[in-house]
Amino acid sequence: KAVATETNAHFKSINGPEIISKYYGESEKQLREIFDDASDNAPAIVFIDEIDSICPKREDVSGEVERRVVAQMLTLMDGMQGRDNVVVIGATNRRDALDPALRRPGRFDREIEIGVPDRDGRSEIMDVHTRQMPMSEDFDITWILDNTYGFVGADLAALVREAAMKALRRYLPEIDLEEDTIPPEVLEKMEVCMEDFHQAIKDIEPSALREIYVEVPEVTWDEIGGLEDVKSRLKESVEWPLTKPELFDHFGIKPPRGIVMFGAPGTGKTLLAKAIANEAQANFISIKGPEMISKWVGESERAVREIFKKAKQSSPSIIFLDEFESIANMRSSNSSEGSDVSNRVVNQLLASMDGVESIDGVIVVAATNRPEMIDPALLRSGRFERVLHVPPPDxxxxxxxxxxxxxxxxxxxxxxxxxxxxxxxxxxxxxxxxxxxxxxxxxxxxxxxxxxxxxxxxxxxVRPTVTPEMLEYYQKMETRLTSGMSNIKRTKDFSHGIETM
The missing domain is CATH 1.10.8.60 (Helicase, Ruva Protein; domain 3)
Known part of the structure; x- marks a missing residue:
């Protein structure tokens, strides 16, 4: 709409699902009429919202209507050369669901990803939505920006609107609803305060963080006794890259992308991950490995991709992969169904970890009590390059x-x-x-x-978790993992103490 206004172009908007008709040929006819209207009123912009609903992958649909609409759309796009000054813009949040034929050169050949706004972007959006709003002196834009990671423009608009409604409810006792107008003295003192925003933000779920539970944990270092060495190394590997990225730029080094914590059950691995997220004021995405495994082909890999996508949208963020061995175990040459899923998940993890370099503000922390099962390819430099042993407390x-x-x-x-x-x-x-x-x-x-x-x-x-055999096992693992990650093998030594868990 803004582009059409700036260029003084005729604007024609289509909501994808509204095009689909049960009557034969009706959907294609509507599309042709829209393009003809745009051509007659050129310069024009045709905007198709939710384009994935009318142009899905033809191999994934069973209905003839969808196939015909896709074919008609391809024909219309190929005829664009004869329609001077007509531009077609499609919008979707499911780019991969579009028919590939639409995305080739000559059709929709330019793709622009509109990501989640960063801090500066959110500040500009808030300025737009609060421009005409009476604010109290305690209005603190810094607090709002610190607490709206993952909010898109619509979420921020909803936040401002909800805060205004909270303020209005505060003044309701002073307003006579039977009167046609509000007294000027009441209007003059009506303003939105920070408490209204504090209450409103509880009711707004950011679009970028839906479907995957994201939190900023309240666990602090003070709630974790001991483990000073592990805490120190976590600060260097996780907190510093998120809170002081300029230090790494200054010294010309790249921060670690991933950290693996291993140790006996109950030693505090999850608490440590939550505490470091809290200290770094990062969003915390916690996933248990078995939750990602699906019997449906491609679903497990899609889950991995979605997690990394959500982490990018809600950065700075920490992805915490608990029970890591269940999704990152050694790839097998066997062709069993279980090993096939495991191999695909590991391959997707490798691809996702290699892509973390381009994602600022995302660090992956994994936890396991079976380190010998993890695929060595994941533990090399550039992936999970830091391995920390979380010992039982002294x-x-x-x-x-x-x-x-x-x-x-x-x-x-x-x-x-x-x-x-x-x-x-x-x-x-x-x-x-x-x-x-x-x-x-x-x-x-x-x-x-x-x-x-x-x-x-x-x-x-209460039965103690750690036996002498387990303690010996983890000490051996610490020595082997720190001396050479490629030498990880499942041997009798490794499995001896672990069987007692």
Whole structure:
């Protein structure tokens, strides 16, 4: 519409689904009439919205109407050379669903991707929509820009409209609805404040983030006891590239695209990923590996592509792939159905990881407790090039974790060191379970404070996750992964401790 206005061109708009008719030849007739009208009123622009609905891939449709409409569209586009000063613009959010014949030179030969607006773009859009709106002095555009990742223009317009409605509801008690006009003194003081935006943003779901759950976690480093070395390396590998990209440009180096964390179950891999997303103020897209596996051909690969697409639209973002071994296991030469799916998913992951370089503000973090199963091609430089072992907590870390989970719990006076002695082999999740169980034991006994004996009883009821064999296994894996990623093999050593999980 803006192009037509700027060029003083005749504008003809078509909504794709409205063209389709059940009567034979009616759809094609409507298309011909629209193009004839544009030609008679040249210069003209024909705009076809949702063009994928009238020009889908012919091999994917069973109805004759769709095939005839596509054929008619191809004929009309081929006849454009005889229609001077007529331009056809199509719009779709499903480009790959279009019939390939439409996308060749001479037809729709120029494709423009309209992405999700960045911070500057959102600022300009907000300026447009708030230009005529009375704002309070506390209006903070910075807060809005910080909290609207993934919002497109329509989402921002909806946000402003909803904020205005929230403001109007605040002033309703002062307005007499039976009167024809609002008193001038009420009109003069009506304004939209930041609290209206705070409430409105809860009701707006950004278009770019639909279908895949995206969050900014509230987990902080203070909620994770110990693991100082892992935290430090995560900051360097994940937080710095997202918050200080200029440092990497200054030194002429590229930040890592992916990080793999491995360790026993319950050691805090997911918490670490959430905490680093929170610290970097990045959107967090969490996917469990098995959720991506589909029995339908091509669906698993499409799921991988969609995740990376959503991450790009909501950047800065962190893609967290939990149970990574289920989608990234070693490719097999066997032709079984399961191995075929696995091979295709790994190939799509490789292609997606190789494309992350062109996506600013997206980092992939994976977690696994079976590192020996991961395809070595994924662990080479330029893909998941950082491998971090998340070990079970040591004595100091166990004390920190204990204090975190007992915060706010009424405790009697006792020596914490005596309790910690019984926590060898306990992960962070195990210690959380001990604290919860001790509190429940205290409640059952109708006591007011949790005592040392309650904790000792709880420790006896909670089975530690990490056995000596598992600890040895992960230490061997750490040595092998850091010394040479290409030497990963499934050997008896590797599987010995893992069978006890």
């Amino acid at each position: 004595v100091g870390a166990r004390e920190a974790i204990f204090n975190i989970h007992c915060k706010g719990m009424p405790l009697s006076k006792f020596s914490l060191k005596d309790v910690l002695k019984g926590l060898d082999g306990f992960t962070g999740a195990d210690i959380e379970a001990v604290c919860r169980e001790a509190a429940l034991i205290c409640m059952r006994a109708n006591k007011k404070k949790v005592t040392k004996s309650h904790f000792e009883e709880a420790i006896g009821r």
